[in-house]
Structure formats: structure tokens, C-alpha cells
């Protein structure tokens with residue numbers, strides 16, 4: 178098996194490196210590494226995403242006729258790899274990577290014209306309204322009701338865990354338009370303007386919320402919200418088809434580029450930090466045994482990802498492998514933050530005001546090379562839950578691979 182990149186891919190890698198040097202300058206790298214959890218402000222992210230749009234690289238998976246980059250699977254991998262090396266973020270996925278493919282496939286021409294250009298240019302941000310209290314893994318049990326009022330729907334209900342809803346202009350939302358024996362058949366996929374009267378967003382405060390109150394997730398309440406019928410995507414009652422199609426995009430990422438970047442940072446921190454027994458962590462055999470175990474597992478996953486890239490490049494579909502990658506990738510993300518937490522020691526105390534200032538060694542550990550190691554440890558617990566928990570992924574694998 179030849180795992181080296183082709184000459185064409187190596188040329189592309191050079192282009193990416195030159196672009197990142199100019200478009201993701203040191204000042205942004207420093208700003209990101211100083212911000213809690215490596216999170217930038219919405220303005221910073223919009224600025225970065227607009228630079229990507231100018232270059233034609235904002236929507237890596239979109240076809241060219243919609244203004245996308247149409248990267249090959251290998252180019253996408255190289256893009257992730259080079260970004261991870263310099264800590265440049267990806268795009269916020271809800272608009273560009275999640276709802277846009279659904280609009281392209283199921284939307285009307287008017288919806289495509291209205292939403293795709295501003296999503297591409299980061300002028301419009303979406304959030305995802307799927308989960309409800311009591312309806313997470315069992316999503317088809319959702320209860321948010323959209324009553325057909327002729328020219329509009331009247332929506333009542335509640336969504337939960339809604340990431341970045343406080344910044345979103347629009348929500349793509351699963352609602353129940355009828356009660357059918359097969360629950361999935363009464364669900365519709367609608368787009369909601371977040372400024373519509375009757376929508377309220379309330380933050381969910383989590384353990385990882387750092388001092389400056391960075392807030393990630395929310396409850397969203399709908400109280401007699403009027404949604405024009407023209408905001409229905411696909412057919413009424415066929416929203417489950419859109420929802421499943423979208424999940425393919427939510428789960429389809431490579432993990433090893435970011436993990437390798439994180440391990441490189443961690444290696445540096447292990448060489449610099451004392452373990453409390455007169456040695457550095459990289460001289461501590463017990464720590465290094467666990468470090469190397471994680472390193473080897475990341476390498477094994479990278480090879481699996483290469484194998485999948487090869488299959489995709491040859492025009493094959495990804496089947497149970499996407500569940501396998503999601504499970505292993507999220508477990509390894511968590512392992513990396515556990516190693517980071519160990520090196521940071523008692524300085525990791527999550528809400529302690531003595532958490533080190535920028536420039537200290539322990540700040541450059543963790544998958545996003547940011548400060549707030551404990552916050553990052555807590556934040557990373559989510560990765561085995563969202564986009565289908567790891568237990569659900571194992572159910573999918575056992576069904577597809579073992580036929581159980």
C-alpha cells in the first residue's frame with residue numbers, strides 16, 4: 178500500500194502552507210492561544226471565514242457550481258493537517274457543512290438562492306435544532322409541534338443543547354407536523370429566523386464555562402412562533418430524510434490531523450514540565466508509556482483514515498467506518514486531554530483565578546493548544562455524546578457489520 182501523497186497533492190500542500198502563512202498570521206495564533214478553550218469571538222471567526230471565502234476554500238465539500246472548493250478527500254485531509262499545525266480553526270459547521278448540503282439536495286431554487294450565498298460568505302449563521310429534553314438518541318420521539326395554519330406554521334416547544342444559538346441568525350429545526358404510527362413520518366425540516374417573535378434563547382451553564390463566561394450551549398423556547406410555509410425544506414412530513422442526510426455530514430470528519438497537532442504540543446509540554454519527582458514528564462516512564470500508547474493509537478487511526486480516503490477517492494461510499502472513526506476519534510480526543518490534565522497538575526483547577534497567565538508552558542497543551550486545560554478536559558467529554566453518542570455508534574456498527 179503506497180501511503181505517500183501524489184506530486185499534485187504535495188503541490189496543493191505547499192499552496193495551503195503559503196495561504197495559511199498569510200491568512201492566519203502570528204497575531205491570530207497568539208490571540209487564539211490566549212483565549213479560553215481556544216475560542217475566538219464571532220467577529221474573529223467571521224473575519225477568518227470571509228478570508229477563506231475569498232480564496233474559495235470556505236466550503237471545502239461544496240461543488241464548484243455553488244462556489245465550493247470541491248476538495249478531493251485527500252485535499253480535505255491535507256487542509257485539516259496543515260490547519261492543525263498552525264492552530265487555524267475550521268469553519269463553524271452548522272451552516273456551511275450541515276444545512277447547506279440539505280438545502281442543495283432538498284431545497285427549492287428560491288431557498289438555494291436565498292441561503293447558499295450568505296452561508297458561503299459567513300453573513301448568515303445557523304444553529305441546529307434537533308435535540309429536545311427527552312429526545313436525544315431517540316430523536317424520532319421529538320415533540321416540538323408545528324401546526325399547519327395555511328400560509329404558515331405555528332411552532333410551540335423547546336430545543337436543548339443548541340450550540341451557539343445565541344449567535345445564530347437562523348435555526349434548522351425538526352418539528353412534528355403530524356402524529357403518525359411510524360413516528361419518523363410526522364417530522365418536518367424547517368428553517369426559522371431567530372429574530373421571529375416568540376423565540377427565546379437561554380444559556381446552559383456548564384462545568385467548562387470559563388471566567389469570561391464563554392457560553393456554548395443553550396435552551397431555545399418557541400412560544401407561538403409563526404414560520405412561513407416557504408421555510409419548509411423538502412416535503413411536509415419527510416423531514417426525517419433531510420435529518421438523516423445531514424447527519425452524514427455531521428459525522429464525516431478525519432480526526433488524526435488535529436490529534437497529531439495536539440500530541441506535538443503535548444510532547445513539548447511534557448519535556449518542559451516537572452512531574453513533582455525531580456524529573457520532567459518526558460523522563461517519567463509511567464507517563465510516557467501512556468503517552469506512547471495514545472500516540473500509537475492515533476497512528477493506527479491515521480492509517481484507517483488513509484484507507485477510507487483511498488476508498489472515497491475511488492468513488493466508494495463510507496459505511497460503518499464513519500461510526501468507527503467517530504467512536505475511536507472521540508475516545509482519543511478525550512485521552513489527549515487526560516494526558517494534558519495530568520501534565521498541568523493542580524494548575525488545572527478549572528475555575529481557579531490563579532490559572533496560569535498566557536505564556537506559561539501548561540497553556541500550550543490540549544487538542545486546541547489553548548489555555549484552560551481543565552475547561553478543555555471537561556469540554557471534550559461532549560465529543561462522545563453529540564452527533565450520536567458512542568453507544569449509538571456501536572449499535573450502528575453491530576447492525577451494519579454483524580447484522581445484529
Ligand SMILES: Cc1cc2nc3c(=O)[nH]c(=O)nc-3n(C[C@H](O)[C@H](O)[C@H](O)COP(=O)(O)OP(=O)(O)OC[C@H]3O[C@@H](n4cnc5c(N)ncnc54)[C@H](O)[C@@H]3O)c2cc1C
Nearest residue numbers: 305306307308312313314338339340559562563564566568
Ligand atoms: C456539548 C453538546 C452540544 C450539543 N449540541 C447540539 C446542537 O447544537 N443541536 C442539537 O440538536 N443537539 C445538540 N446536542 C445534543 C446531542 O445530540 C445529544 O446530547 C445526544 O444525541 C444524546 O442525547 P441525550 O443527551 O438526550 O442523551 P440520551 O439519549 O438520554 O442518552 C443517555 C445515555 O444513554 C445511552 N443510550 C441512549 N439510547 C441508547 C441505546 N439505544 N443503546 C445504548 N445506549 C443508549 C446514550 O449513549 C447515553 O450514554 C449537543 C450535546 C452536547 C453534549
